[in-house]
Amino acid sequence: MKQDVLTFDGFVSNVQYTACLAEKLPEYDFCDFDINKARPCGKIIVPDGSVAYSKWVSPKRTRSYPFARLYDILNAPKRITVIPVLKDEGIDGDLDRIQFSTISWMNLFDIYIVLAYYESAVRNSRAGQSKRNKISKQSFSPDFVERQILDILKYKNSALHWNFNLLETSFVDIYRKALDSYQVISRQTGIKMHDRKAQEKYLEKVRANFDDFKNLSLSGSKNASIREAAVVHHNEHLSDGSKVRLNIRNYLGGVYYLTADEVIKEGDRYVIQESKNSTKGSLPSLDDIKDGLFKIALFSNIDALLLEGQKVDFTVRLKLTGKDIYGTLFMPCSSCELDRFITENRLNERRAKVIRGLYDECLYNKRIQIHIAPNQ
Known part of the structure; x- marks a missing residue:
């Protein structure tokens, strides 16, 4: 199945990001x-x-x-x-x-x-x-x-x-x-x-x-991004957005071609969204989530985003869909909303810790949104 594709141009000068779900790193002496x-x-x-x-x-x-x-x-x-x-x-x-x-x-x-x-x-x-x-x-x-x-x-x-x-x-x-x-x-x-x-x-x-x-x-990267942007993957629960290509430049004039799972227009703002889905659990795997976060870490640091030569307002979002999720959670949100969602979904300690880490991710980083929803 094919879908409309929007192409944006962007510029990145520096990336600053706090990874709240990063795990404690094992240590090795260099000599060993x-x-x-x-x-x-x-x-x-x-x-x-x-x-x-x-x-x-x-x-x-x-x-x-x-x-x-x-x-x-x-x-x-x-x-x-x-x-x-x-x-x-x-x-x-x-x-x-x-x-x-x-x-x-x-x-x-x-x-x-x-x-x-x-x-x-x-x-x-x-x-x-x-x-x-x-x-x-x-x-x-x-x-x-x-x-x-x-x-x-x-x-x-x-x-x-x-x-x-x-x-x-x-x-x-x-x-x-x-x-x-x-x-x-x-x-x-x-x-x-x-x-x-x-x-x-x-x-x-x-x-x-x-x-x-x-x-x-x-x-090769550009051609791959065109192919990827034109195809909707079965495990991506996309709703009302279009596929998106991002042609990003840095201050040295380099260019690289990226894709995001979709872009959604909400009023005058565009939302660049990465989507991760689980067909078996309430949340995608932690590796899947981190993969999505690494990508939106870069997207969130885009200094300027243009569509057809015109600068546009934008934010970035990681959408997580899973089995047996009750209701939806949009972050950033209040701590009360966060606690209520965790309680209503009876999430175990491990999954609750991941969601609280995502909550912190939104607080510590600019432009970051997280959307958790059922995959039906």
Whole structure:
């Protein structure tokens, strides 16, 4: 099913946000830290302080909730995220590589990128996969990750400067390390990988003109946003809104193409809304909620939003729908309304804690609204 699509242009200069649902981060001494053994996010302790980290299992943003992990480190003063430059699952599996729009997200949130590669894997032996050309249990090169973390700890400039310098000086070399590593993995496992020649052609374009990396990535990101904006997903309980594309620029002139689940016009104001739904529980999973919050954290920091060249008033909202919810709750609201909703829905302690955290999210951050409703 297709739906009308509205396209907005926006500008973001700085992102400030307080993540009220962020979990306590496990701590690791740097001398004992191993990226492959560590939890998806945490805190690395060094002699003169600490740095929060998260790690991605794929450079593709739609896999395994990387934004939920990033949300958990937003409150830390210094943050890094470990992203594989390339992930090849074998010729019968997926092939993903990092996109420039991902770097744009990290730049805006002042998150330093550790660009990593996988150095080991095994043949995929899961049921139904054992006869296919696929690998699994991929592990990063831990020494390579550790060296970059050490460099970041000494680095005095912003994450934006680090990330751009990393891409311009090291992207091609790290990408080639990944390709070399996959050749070794292929020989060790007997699994055929994706064609290296096609990857080398891509690298040659990047080497000849680094802007090609941006242009190829942005073109793919833009096309993906158009496709996503045109489709209504079955699990999105959208009501009277339109799908929305957001073409966002930063102060360096960079542009990235995003989508939100819908935009609703309420009087003279537009509401940019992310929607999360649960068909089994009263609330979506906590990872789902954090994924939505990370996205609206950026949307809420848009300095100016334009529709057809005209500046418009706007707010952002996370809509959560679930099974067996009684009534609706719009936040920000009074504490009495919040308590009444929790009591009437007989929410357990865990779910009540999440809703109280969302209540605080609205209080501490500008433009944030939360809407909880039944999914029928």
